[in-house]
Amino acid sequence: MAGKEFTLKYEFEDVWKLAKDEEFHNSPEQEHFGVGWKIGIQKYDNCLSLTLCANVMENQEIHFEYTAKILSKNKEKIDLESGSGVSDGYGFPWWCATIDWKTSEYLSSGKLEVEFHVKITKMIGFLREWRKKNVNPEYLQCFLEGIYDEIGDHNVDGILPIADMSQTPLALKKCENYLIEKSKMKLKKKLELAGKYRLEELKKECMDQIRSKEDIRSVVPDNIDEMDPKILGELFQKTLALI
Structure with missing residues (x-):
């Protein structure tokens, strides 16, 4: 898949139970190119509306083209x-498609399968915000590598500060999973x-491997x-248990 393109797919359940003008029902958020995306559905008048939303910060915009499939x-x-x-940063979803609420051919036991193919054409405000905060250019390069390529031991500690500062939880989770499952650090x-980036599952994994005074x-x-106070406290408890 070339360029900034990706596909979102989700099967909504109990669609018949949606009430008119009820709040949007959203798919779980998925990260693509450093941004969280989700599909939403809402009953509006006699139609079912489909929306697409990107989780961006204030003063940021993502321009995109899409094809919706039902x-x-x-x-x-x-x-x-x-x-x-x-x-944009106001958080409003983009209305993309509607189908007649009376149409039943799309439903299977109350389930509706929706797919969006998305092509990002412009991203505004992302690099500018990082530059305002005097981000280390090497860290920024690592973050971009993590978005477009793969996370590795050579760039994970550069991706984390950008993901933390830009409040990108999906990127943080991706780094944490890598450190737990694959890293040789x-x-x-x-x-x-x-400790530095509050990665609780990674901390637990590390603490479970500490079993002796030498560890x-x-x-x-x-x-x-320089050590995180909470981690220091847990190490102290482990030391007492070994005495």
């Missing part, structure tokens, strides 16, 4: 609607990152003031 219950017929939109470094010594920095 699959029928036999998976053979699809309803297509294409267009373009803008998602030393335990001391992983524990440092867990404790191996993770304590030369300057103890």
Whole structure:
């Protein structure tokens, strides 16, 4: 898939139970190109409206083109609607498509399968906000590598500060999963990152691997003031248990 393009797909359940003008029912958020995206549905008058929303910060905009697909219950017929939109920091969803509420051919036991193919055409305010905060250019490069390529030991500690500062929880989670499942970093470094960026699952994984006095010594920095106070407290408890 070339350029800034991706596909969102979700199957909504109990669609028949939607009430008129009820709040949007949204799919779980998925991260693409450093931004969280979700599909929403809402009953409006005698129609079912489909929306697309990007989780961006104030003073940021994402311009995009989309094609919406609604699959029928036999998976053979699809309803297509294409267009373009803008998602900004005000958080309003972009209305993309509607279908007649009385149409039943799309529903299977109250379920509706929706798919969006999205092409980002412009991203405004992302690099500017980072530059205002004097972001290390090497960290910014690492963050972009993490979005467009893969996270690795060579860039994960550069991605984390940008993800933390830009409040991108999906990017933080992606880094945390990598550190738990694949990273070859030393335990001391992983524990440092867990404390600095509040990665609770990574912290638990690291603490579970500390079973002896030697393990404790191996993770304590030369300057103890640099260690996260909560982690230091847990290490102290482990030390007492080993006495």
